[in-house]
Amino acid sequence: MIAAAWWSAKWSTVVKCWQKAGIVPVELTDSDREQPPVNQVLPLKSCSTWWFLPPVSQMNFQDVVTADDDLIISQELLDTEVIQDMGARKSTDEAGSEDKGEASLPQQPKITITEAISSAQKLKWFLSTCAGVPDAIFGQLNGIDEYLMRRVMQTLVDSKITDFLQTK
Incomplete structure (x- = not known):
């Protein structure tokens, strides 16, 4: 048509x-x-x-x-107006994605490695009290524990005991 x-x-x-x-x-x-x-x-x-x-x-x-130099436009746009328009479009796009069922997640606080290890241990303890949990799940949790422990070990720095005592 x-x-x-x-x-x-x-x-x-x-x-x-x-x-x-x-x-x-x-x-x-x-x-x-x-x-x-x-x-x-x-x-x-x-x-x-x-x-x-x-x-x-x-x-x-x-x-x-220069093909569009002679086009009639309502007014010349300033850089600030273009930036504001782009910001408005971005916020409209974000609002539109929420309308479509894609809920945007709020900003999550940063979790420390200690909190992550504690959460993994609590999850393992909870699953051990449940009946019928496959062994593969516990294998995955053990893999997560190992990964977190490696991360902790990578962040530790070898130092002399005298350095520790001097700071106190």
């Missing part, structure tokens, strides 16, 4: 829209337009405004960079 509406649009309607947006100069009249060759493929069936674009071989990088 949309494709049918798009292809049924007259080129004059598109030109008027583009003139209002500032893409096509308003001075350009129907008498100035040349009809494109029949064998030329155009995005719109009868839109001859593409005929006024230079061929890609005649365009340079500066033409691409």
